[in-house]
Amino acid sequence: MTDPVRDAVLETCRRARTAARALAPSRRVTKDAALHAIADALVAAADRIEAANRFDRERGESGGLTTGLLDRLRLDAGRIASIADAVRDVAALPDPVGEVVRGQILPNGLRLNQIRVPMGVVGMVYEARPNVTVDAAALALKSGNAAVLRGGSAALETNRVLVDVIRDALASVGLPADAVQSIDEHGRDGVTHLMRARGLVDVLIPRGGVGLISSVVENSTVPVIETGVGNCHVYVDASADPEQARSIVLNSKTHRPSVCNAAETLLVHADLRETLLPQLLADLAAAGVVLHGDERAMAAAPHGVEVKPATEADWATEYLALEMAVGVVDDVDEAIAHIDRWSSGHTEAIVTTDLRAANEFTARVDSAAVMVNASTRFTDGGELGLGAEIGISTQKLHARGPMGLTELTTTRWIVQGDGHTR
Amino acid sequence: MTDPVRDAVLETCRRARTAARALAPSRRVTKDAALHAIADALVAAADRIEAANRFDRERGESGGLTTGLLDRLRLDAGRIASIADAVRDVAALPDPVGEVVRGQILPNGLRLNQIRVPMGVVGMVYEARPNVTVDAAALALKSGNAAVLRGGSAALETNRVLVDVIRDALASVGLPADAVQSIDEHGRDGVTHLMRARGLVDVLIPRGGVGLISSVVENSTVPVIETGVGNCHVYVDASADPEQARSIVLNSKTHRPSVCNAAETLLVHADLRETLLPQLLADLAAAGVVLHGDERAMAAAPHGVEVKPATEADWATEYLALEMAVGVVDDVDEAIAHIDRWSSGHTEAIVTTDLRAANEFTARVDSAAVMVNASTRFTDGGELGLGAEIGISTQKLHARGPMGLTELTTTRWIVQGDGHTR
Numbered sequence: 001m002t003d004p005v006r007d008a009v010l011e012t013c014r015r016a017r018t019a020a021r022a023l024a025p026s027r028r029v030t031k032d033a034a035l036h037a038i039a040d041a042l043v044a045a046a047d048r049i050e051a052a053n054r055f056d057r058e059r060g061e062s063g064g065l066t067t068g069l070l071d072r073l074r075l076d077a078g079r080i081a082s083i084a085d086a087v088r089d090v091a092a093l094p095d096p097v098g099e100v101v102r103g104q105i106l107p108n109g110l111r112l113n114q115i116r117v118p119m120g121v122v123g124m125v126y127e128a129r130p131n132v133t134v135d136a137a138a139l140a141l142k143s144g145n146a147a148v149l150r151g152g153s154a155a156l157e158t159n160r161v162l163v164d165v166i167r168d169a170l171a172s173v174g175l176p177a178d179a180v181q182s183i184d185e186h187g188r189d190g191v192t193h194l195m196r197a198r199g200l201v202d203v204l205i206p207r208g209g210v211g212l213i214s215s216v217v218e219n220s221t222v223p224v225i226e227t228g229v230g231n232c233h234v235y236v237d238a239s240a241d242p243e244q245a246r247s248i249v250l251n252s253k254t255h256r257p258s259v260c261n262a263a264e265t266l267l268v269h270a271d272l273r274e275t276l277l278p279q280l281l282a283d284l285a286a287a288g289v290v291l292h293g294d295e296r297a298m299a300a301a302p303h304g305v306e307v308k309p310a311t312e313a314d315w316a317t318e319y320l321a322l323e324m325a326v327g328v329v330d331d332v333d334e335a336i337a338h339i340d341r342w343s344s345g346h347t348e349a350i351v352t353t354d355l356r357a358a359n360e361f362t363a364r365v366d367s368a369a370v371m372v373n374a375s376t377r378f379t380d381g382g383e384l385g386l387g388a389e390i391g392i393s394t395q396k397l398h399a400r401g402p403m404g405l406t407e408l409t410t411t412r413w414i415v416q417g418d419g420h421t422r
Numbered sequence: 423m424t425d426p427v428r429d430a431v432l433e434t435c436r437r438a439r440t441a442a443r444a445l446a447p448s449r450r451v452t453k454d455a456a457l458h459a460i461a462d463a464l465v466a467a468a469d470r471i472e473a474a475n476r477f478d479r480e481r482g483e484s485g486g487l488t489t490g491l492l493d494r495l496r497l498d499a500g501r502i503a504s505i506a507d508a509v510r511d512v513a514a515l516p517d518p519v520g521e522v523v524r525g526q527i528l529p530n531g532l533r534l535n536q537i538r539v540p541m542g543v544v545g546m547v548y549e550a551r552p553n554v555t556v557d558a559a560a561l562a563l564k565s566g567n568a569a570v571l572r573g574g575s576a577a578l579e580t581n582r583v584l585v586d587v588i589r590d591a592l593a594s595v596g597l598p599a600d601a602v603q604s605i606d607e608h609g610r611d612g613v614t615h616l617m618r619a620r621g622l623v624d625v626l627i628p629r630g631g632v633g634l635i636s637s638v639v640e641n642s643t644v645p646v647i648e649t650g651v652g653n654c655h656v657y658v659d660a661s662a663d664p665e666q667a668r669s670i671v672l673n674s675k676t677h678r679p680s681v682c683n684a685a686e687t688l689l690v691h692a693d694l695r696e697t698l699l700p701q702l703l704a705d706l707a708a709a710g711v712v713l714h715g716d717e718r719a720m721a722a723a724p725h726g727v728e729v730k731p732a733t734e735a736d737w738a739t740e741y742l743a744l745e746m747a748v749g750v751v752d753d754v755d756e757a758i759a760h761i762d763r764w765s766s767g768h769t770e771a772i773v774t775t776d777l778r779a780a781n782e783f784t785a786r787v788d789s790a791a792v793m794v795n796a797s798t799r800f801t802d803g804g805e806l807g808l809g810a811e812i813g814i815s816t817q818k819l820h821a822r823g824p825m826g827l828t829e830l831t832t833t834r835w836i837v838q839g840d841g842h843t844r
Binding site for chain 1: 443446447525526528529532534536539541570589620624625639640643645647657663665666669670672673677762780784785786788790791792793795796797799800801805806807817818819820822823832833834835836837838839840841843844
């Protein structure tokens, strides 16, 4: 049985693989020239991009998209200029390809080098925001990879124009246009076939909500890097500096509640039930945070602050909103046990002045990032100095935490002998 | 619907996870003491192990196992001593846990450390050889991981005793016995549930034939590291030193034909059709290698050497036997194109004295290991100086080529601030 969508997606992946082979040995100067050409072309095509984006937003509006989603979808001249600047920032980052990761001369004289090389073909499946189209293409290109992109259907026209502009810019500097391709036109069926293109696609990175990510993890035979689900915790230890605790809790929860590194659960040491905890609850309530607490947290609520009873679902939920679960724990062990049970392994923070508590927490909390006296919001490629970021891995294989250019590469052993045999 | 096998496997994985949490912060001295206790206990239990092994072999013999498989299954006092020595070798290797992979103080004063930590729970699915049971347990333990093992059914009794001995030794030094468990008793159904234990098992490493590995890749929701299928190539360039070419071709094919780093296809430059190629074919035939060639290779066969016509299947096959496909190519580009089409991405070698040919080959052949003037047989953890080896990865994610202790770890970001917020 022929399946035209399957055939088309596999043909796209094969073209990507050919482009990847041509791209892999490209010098940094060529790749950076392509990135600057892309940035310039995006700015030059701003009118065309805005027109396509207007079409998408009008369709979204009549289709009932929420104001929030419509805003994430929107591109104007200012946002296009920012996207172009981000591409120029990627050009300025060091090239990860060619780095010698390990090397030595073995006792038998074999010369050994483990060198960093591109992955090959990177598949990206993501939701509405069209800037991800450009970010993903730029990061893939800089790391020597071809990209096969599948963006949200709400941004179909915008992404079509963005990919066109990028492909023309690639061709203008002599690189294969097929290094950046989209399978948006094939809809959800396209994703299904992309996930099964093992041998043609080297890694698949889903970026979006829990549903999208689970579906990819469940169905993909292509190796997947799971990203972005963050049920993050802040634990305030008995020894915490109260002012640091207040600002870290508030910042972790309210600075940008819709992102994966925002905190979702607050755990407070029982010694602070009558002192700091009521203050923290009042701070959060004043910032508009809806609170769900265990019995001891509810009992600590000051007058006028409502704390609803927390259910198991509250401990498990990534609210992504001004909403938080609050629990009281007897010690750092109980805090770690709670995190062990409920965390998604993204980011957890402890606020403490006690060295032993800090050491226990950092040694035993098994998450991608563990913060001591710092907001959970710092788990971010830019904040941690990795440059740009393609996503935040919550799995342990290959990449953990923010993924930059290095995480889009693999390695190859080069072994040089002089007629060596065993 | 309850499924008792599923429940039992998940309970095993949960116990492994608890054991992994206890094991992760263990000091090297404790882990090394456990490894020495295991080595001593294996030697002390030699009689019991041999008796169980005799039972397995008798059952295998009456069940019609081949002589080769019966030999791989066999344990005697000498082999048990070697296995114990290998465990002591693992104890002598450096501990990968705790290594600071990257670290810096950010401009805002945040102190950043990316440290190496254990994966957690490692699942291993493998075929007959019982030494893998001990190797896998030792490497998992040294890297701070709990292991859930599923060995070949032919070694059921042997593996049961080996796992018992290991667990007792763990308990004797105060480490959790559940750090090493077997699900052999649940048969193939056990593997099915192990592959779906996402969230409890951090990585699954299948080691065995193509069938086993494809089945795991196809069905697992747990992240997999694919190992060991090696359709390896040797390309002899026009500029090759003839004596080096002869010894490298012969060694790559015949030194140990049943393993994944043995060569399966020989590609020879067309300029050597009437000179070196007949000699290489004669060498291989004299060593008992069955030859399959393209038209030009067949035409080059000297008197008395049979070269059968090669089919597409021959280019694709990992013979794992004294059998080889031979092709003539016009240049290094054609050799690379052939490899690109047929290789499994394990190991390829070039024999050449031409710097440009060597550079082209190492830059463009996209395999885990690329050899210049050296046998394909060097792709091995021991040979490349990694110490012991848990398998050879042929995928690009996480680990590529021989996997040692480092490849059984992941990393964690530890971020220390002083009240830092965004």
